[in-house]
Amino acid sequence: MLKIIVVSDGIYGDRTYNTVKTEFETEFIQLEPPNDQLIDDEIEIPEITLNKLKEANIIISYVLHIDLVHEIVKKVHSYVDWIIVASWKGEGFKNQIKYDNVVFPYIMCDIEENGNPIFDEFAVKFGKPKVNLDISTNGELNDIKVVRSSLCGATFFVADFIKEKYKNKSIDIDKLPQEAGFKVQHYPCRAQKLRLFSKENQKELASTYHKEAFEKI
Template sequence: MISVVILTDGPYGDRAYDTIKEEFVADFIQLEPPSGMFLDDEIELPKDAALKIENANIIISYISHPDLALDIVYRFADKVDWIIVASWKGDGFKNQLESKNNVSCPYIMCEIEENGNPIYDEFLSKIGKPKVELILENGKVNDINVIRSSPCGSTSFVADYILEKYKGKIPDEEILPREAGLKIQHYPCRAGKMRLFTDEECKKQMASGFHQDTFKEAIEK
């Protein structure tokens, strides 16, 4: 089984860890950010943390300090299969991070999908852009299978609500997906707060749209 390390230097990443550890071997590592915003000296990492990071298959970085985020990418990109940078500020910094071929900086974590890398795709088979399956009995909702969950766990949150409300009922292909999309607004999404100069409401609308689409596709199937 692939191993995933979630890194943070602030309040983000704990929900992703809680979701990912249900599917993969996972570690959550809190790092101390450097005292200055930009530093020239090499950043020292605790030895045990560095060992866990370099032995991982996938790193997910919620690090907000730019020097620390960049140091992690440059130091470990050649040692792991893939790095997902969940927190980044500005297209220039994004381009710098993605100069490594196995680094991606998604706009929002619940949009990530397979890209052809076998390890990355194995991870994305369970975590990423939401995907659900409606299990029907005599045309009525009997159960909901979360095939792929958004990293924050909101997909299961929505699926539980829809199942509770619609179990034993015939799913309406317009109303049910719309309710799924609306319900995501009740889940406290942090995506917009992880980067400056971004529209938090836009990201919530994107997350809502992804969940609405997956429930619509599940009904159509």
């Protein structure tokens, strides 16, 4: 079984940990961010923490402090299969870290398989939302199976809401995707509202992905 480590130096990562641990061996590591007043000092990560990180197949980083992200990647990238940097800002930062096994998703519910067996074993379960709808011949909702959930667990939240509302009731298939996309905003989604490089902002994209998931019957 894959070993996943979620690492954070702030308030993010807890929901990913709680979601991913339902499928894989998962550990959550909370780090103290460096003191910026001591910026000239070398950033130190406890040896016991480094050893734990090196044992992972996949590290998911919600570390916000740029220098700490650099240090983690530098120290452990050659020991692990993949590092997914979930929290990052700006192409300049991303371009400073160039390793084949380090990825920077624009948004965490954008992750899909990439052809690597280790990565795909993870990405088939978590990333871009995917659901199967079981609709009876008379148009009633029998069930919803979450095939792949966003890492934050929002896909399960939306599916549970739709099932509770429409279970064994007639359902408007044309309106369902829009309702699903709207409901994910009530999770609440922590994706950013800021537009980055003229792309659809992350909150809109999370909504769009869940809307599209419920369009595929």
